[in-house]
Amino acid sequence: NKCRLHKVTGKAREYIEKQIEFAKKQLEQIRQDIEDIINSDPDLKEKSKLLTSYKGVGRKTASILLIEVPELGRLDNKEIACLVGVAPKTSESGRKVSKAQIIGGRFYARKALYMSAVVAMRHNKKMKVFYQRLVDSGKAAKVALVAVMRKIIICLNAMIKNNNFYLDV
Known part of the structure; x- marks a missing residue:
């Protein structure tokens, strides 16, 4: 609707603006409901605190991971990746051998991890060094970013499994 808004005039524009406003309010209410559910459950609240202790993982990403990947903390590294x-x-x-690529998996969790990897690669010292080492060795930027995503989910899995906060030393 936002894309259509600049081409529409008159009453139609008013209706589209009302739809956009309604969708924003509804989305905000859904986000608040998710936060309330996480805060009301002691186990989810503790997991959320653990996840957000990692530099690059915020409340939204933690919420998405808790919802989309309830197995977090119960699987080994390869399985969770x-x-x-x-x-x-x-x-x-x-005889056909192609390049390795990532396919399948939980779409929204992977999407959230992508944004976390972008943030972590700038603000998390260990991930910054890891990413730069891969790029310097000739890996493509996207390949290195996926490697950072994999490393993050493995780290988050271990944090939940061992009930440890992330320490950026």
Whole structure:
């Protein structure tokens, strides 16, 4: 509707503006309901605190991960990376060998991890060094970013499993 708004005039413009306003209010209410659910459950609240202690993971990302990946903390590293969809997989058949790529997984969790990786690669010292080392060794920027995403989800999984906060030393 926002895209259509600049081409519309008159009553139609008023209706579209009302729809946009309604959608914004509804989205804000949904976000508040999610926060209330997390705060009312002691287990989810504790997991949220653990997740947000990681530089690069905010309340929204923690909420998405708690909702989309309830298995967080119960799986091993390879399983959690595959579940989220950040484990590289190769497609081979006979003589055909293609590059590894990420496919499948939980879309919204992967999308949230992407934004966390972008933030972490700028503000988290360890991830910044890890990303730069991969880029310096010749990896493409997106490949290095996916590697950061994988490292983040593995770290978050370990944090929840061991009930430890992230320490940026």
